[in-house]
Amino acid sequence: MKSVTAPAEPRRGLGALAAGLLLPLLAACGDDHLTRYPQTTYAPRTEMAEIQMGLFNLTLYLGVAVGLVTFALLGWIMWKFRYRPEAPEPRQIHGNTTLEVAWTLFPALIVAVIAVFTVKAIFATQPEPPANALNVRVIGKQWWWEFQYPVNGGQDTIITANEIHVPVGQPVQLLLESDNVLHSFWVPQMGGKRDLITNRVNRLIFTPREPGVYLGQCAEFCGDSHALMKMRLVAHTPQGFQDWLNNEARPAVEPLDSTSSVAVGKKLVTQGVCAGCHVINGTPMVGRQGPNLTHFGRRRTLAAGIVENNAENLAAWVRNAPAMKPGSKMPQLGGDIPNALTEDQIQYIVAYLQSLQ
Ligand SMILES: [Cu+2]
Structure with a gap:
């Protein structure tokens, strides 16, 4: 049976190809995509990142040029030598020295050009450390x-x-x-x-x-x-x-009021389970397993950038870190385990950690 949807396929394929080719070019046009893709290589902010993007662009454009020439030639050959009932059988040939030399030399030349710029980029991105670094x-x-x-x-x-x-x-x-x-x-x-x-x-x-x-x-x-x-x-x-x-x-700030929830939290953190793995400068904590928390309250995120540093997320993290980060060395401290911290204790801990500005 003849399919009626078949003609749409090549068009969709062409659309995807065009999008694939155009996307990097559009992305390079401005920084608007930064909002959507904040972790981008298309908006370099150092010389090193610029050199790397230049190298990427060089190989991209050369690749696109080779692709366009190849597909144009392929299309032309397919059209010129298409099947025609009346046409005689084409002349049979074997080997063409000019063609073979050309398609060996030309790619070798392209690779040589890329190699020159790559070696230049390697040296440029591995400089001797400047004295004022x-x-x-x-x-x-x-x-x-x-x-x-x-x-x-x-x-x-x-x-x-x-x-x-x-x-x-x-x-x-x-x-x-x-x-x-x-x-x-x-x-x-x-x-x-x-x-x-x-x-x-x-x-x-x-x-x-x-x-x-x-x-x-x-x-x-x-x-x-x-x-x-x-x-x-x-x-x-x-x-x-x-x-x-x-x-x-500076060492960690002290709670202003010795009866506040911050002060209660300080006692829980510095004398409790946290002390085994963390350091807070200015307290007796000596653990070196986990992150230094001296100015933890100033950090924008917690758990290595996965969530915003706010009271709710911090409480969830203290309660059950492995639930947020599988395999985390920070153990579950609250919830349904023996000797768990109570919800009140977790809130005191959160209050103290957030006070560490
Ligand atoms: Cu890693």
Whole structure:
């Protein structure tokens, strides 16, 4: 039976092909797509990201040109040599040296051009660290990020998690490592990616240009919650960065009133189950398993960027972290388990953690 829907298929195929070809071009036209796709490589904000996008565009355009020529030739040949009942059998040939030399040399030339620009880009994106670089040690965890800022000439270290803060206009050198499995640091608008591995320190150097909040995430499969290992890169003005750093250097704020829910929460956190895994500077907590919580209340998100940092989400996280992040090393602390925290206790803990500005 003759199908009546068949003619629509090639048209739909052509539509998809055209969309596939046009989408990157449209995406490159402006930053409107940033709202929809905030973790984009199409809006570079460092020289490194620009070099990488240039290389991507070069291969994309060459690929599109080769594709257009190939499909045009194919179409022309199919039309010219289409079946005609009256036509005699075509002349039978074997081998054509000119054609074979041409279709060997031409692709080799294209690959050579790509290779030249690729090697240039490799050297350009792996520069020697500039003398004025801000060094940040980045340690990939399962599944969150630790950021360490050496201060006072390397005497002290400021430790934070999941939100990396940098100034604009100054080169940033990330010293990337892992103490567990492989991870990969990727904030697309800054450039990247680069792996965090256990037996060497990898470097990533870039200079943020514009203040803003840039989204990133781990780009190397690292276990159950790999897809939930996100981060924010916050680029400040130089003064804004210094203010942030100065605040991070302070010990945790004390509850104003010793009878408040914040004070009750402080006692629960610093003397209870949290103390085994977390540090809050200025308290006796010494755990190094989990993120440093000294200024936790200032972070925009929690659980490595997966949800907004608000009272409701924080309570849900404290109550049952593995329910939000499968495989999380933070255990379930509330709900239906022996010796669970009560709902009141969870609210006190939330009040204290949110007070840590
Ligand atoms: Cu990871």
